[in-house]
Amino acid sequence: MTSDAPEPKFDDVIHAPIRLRICGMLEAYGTLRFDALRDTLNVSDATCSKHLKTLADHGYVTLTKKTGEGRRYKVTWVQLTDDGLRAFQGHVAALKRIIAGE
């Protein structure tokens, strides 16, 4: 049986607080709608978009547009990729190392 513990790797893309929190939520809930992320982070649309774009550019998340309620507009759904998950878990492990003073 392989160990579940990810290899600690500090990732400066994920290290930004907002991006870390985005990844944390996505790690827990899989796929989230843009407004759920924005509301929980308590940031503006622009800020949230900017960080999501950074994560998407690095291949950590995928952004999918789907028809929203009433089919009048499209809403964005965000999903963590496998690379994103690995990077996030590694980063959290690295943070824990820092906290533990290792």
Place this chain on the structure above:
Amino acid sequence: MNDTPQPRRTDGGTPLHPEPEERHDVSRDLPIDALGQLQALRDLDADRLNLAQRGQRGHTAMLLPFAVLGFIVIMLYWPFGLMFGGYIEMTWTMLFAFLVFAILSIAVMLLLMQRYQRRTGMATYFGGRASRKVSMRAWRSRTYATTYVLVIAAEIGIPWLAMAWGYHGGTWPVAALIALIGSLVIYLLLRWNMRLFFRMLSSPAFDGANPPAVTPSPGSGSPSAREGGRHDE
């Protein structure tokens, strides 16, 4: 600066990111202190709690129409019982009714899931790896497992009770009463079960997120630690 941990080097000095020009050394630019990182992990837990509450609100909104549908479904079992009991003799009608009933049940479940998504902005509460892990962990809690089994037993058993009533030629007012009480019982059990689940989902985002090496100052116990202690049954 010498005391600052160097997280970018974990394998004997090999940089984790081979392009130092593209990825600047964060440990040099940013103050990477243990307390700051601890706060970052606490923020992750707070986000998880917020989302769990959002999910719970969405689920509560979903439960009421589910209870109404539950009443209808249980009530529908009564005429099936009448048919099986020989009070209504229409085999083909009965088979057709069962088929429609099965399709309707699946459609209703899909509809409810879509409603949950629309309301909360979450695909499902079992979508993420962490929430799946929580759901596996939840089974270790005797209370959660009991409520889960009770929900399943009630969802299967109560409609059959209505059917048995029909089979023995029971009257419709009693069938309606069985449906009413039955749907109420299922509603309450589901609410209880989901409340337990969401409470676990809002527990620390990461197993072992409470670092043993850091001793929090008096009175500043991490929420993670508090939650962790509460849910480790």
